Amino acid sequence: MIGHYDWAGGREAMLRFGTATDPVVVAALPLFEEANRTRTFVVTLLRALAERGIASALPDLPGQGESLVPTEAATIADMRAAFAAVPGDYTLAIRSGALLDAGDRKSRWHLAPQQGAELLRELNRLRQTSGSEDFGGNRLSDILLAELEAAATSHARTVRHETDVKAADLKVPGAPLWRRAEPDNDTALAELLADDIAAWVRACEG
Template sequence: MIDRYDWAGGQEAMLRFGPSNGPVVVAALPLFEEANRTRTFAVTLLRLLAERGMAGALPDMPGQGESLMALETLSFLRIQEAFGGVVDHILDEGRAAYALGIRSGALLDAHALASGRWHLAPQDGSDLLRELKRVHGSPWPASAARVEIAGNLISADLLVELEGKQPFAESVTPRRVVRLESDPRPADHQVPGAPLWRRSDPDNDPALAALLADDIAAWVRACEG
């Protein structure tokens, strides 16, 4: 179903999946140019979680998805605040919220009161910035107030904010990092599959989504005790 959440900057839409009670897995898609490559996959994953009795939510972040807010007016902190607003919405329902961050989406839950964080191939801000520069194809002027990257007008201040940003990894809440077998970086678990975010067009991988849904459902249940 379609729901909405409030945050300090207004109201945005989100898709809801699964049962109306119990914990909710809140998904954050990769930022900017990658989101269109993974949205279908994320919806498949959340539907598979629902089949496993686990509720999910896929919010539109301000300036992205179907949001009417101009991305160029936003700071990175404001986008993080919006994700925190989604989690607050879940908490107001009397339910626990678990963050599911895909790639740079793992950067969004740093200020959210999530009960745990499950990150797929998490990407830090510096790595994201390098990819944005590659997509842009040429250095942007130091004096530019905004930069157009893959059709997105992004505030130069937001791009500066990205440098040095890291996914939340404090021990105060559980965190699980899952990577593809082709990724040599440290992970709690590795799974077979191809990186959808590297493809030129949106795609889906139901087999990979099923593996991840099994892992997420088991992990959230273990966290809930």
């Protein structure tokens, strides 16, 4: 279902899945181009969660998706404030979406969380490769770039692919969708992660 939420800076759209009586997971897509590559997968994952009795919300944040805020006017602080304003019990964040994970949630679940400094290095490489002032086709403010340099993820249940050498609570098979040239999906991985998230939510609910 398409809905909306309000935050101090205005009103943004969001997708809702599941019923009003289920625990609610609020999802954060990665920033910039990785959001386009993973959005279909995240929607598949949230639909799988609804089948397991877990509701969810996928909000557009300022400067992303269908937001009326221009990308060059977006800041990490505003994205975090908007994310915190979305009603929900838990967080599900993918990659740099973990940097936006704010709000009074019971617990957090992150897939391959990316630190701000890591993302900033990737953006600078993109700009150098393209030879333009844009960062992978995005015009970003100096404020946002400075925020990224210091941005870090919060404590969460962490899941990574088996090919990722970093520590995790769970390692899963498959290839990272955010590394592919075009948007794609992985329904088998979505089902596997939905099982893990559903079990995690039920454990948190006691």
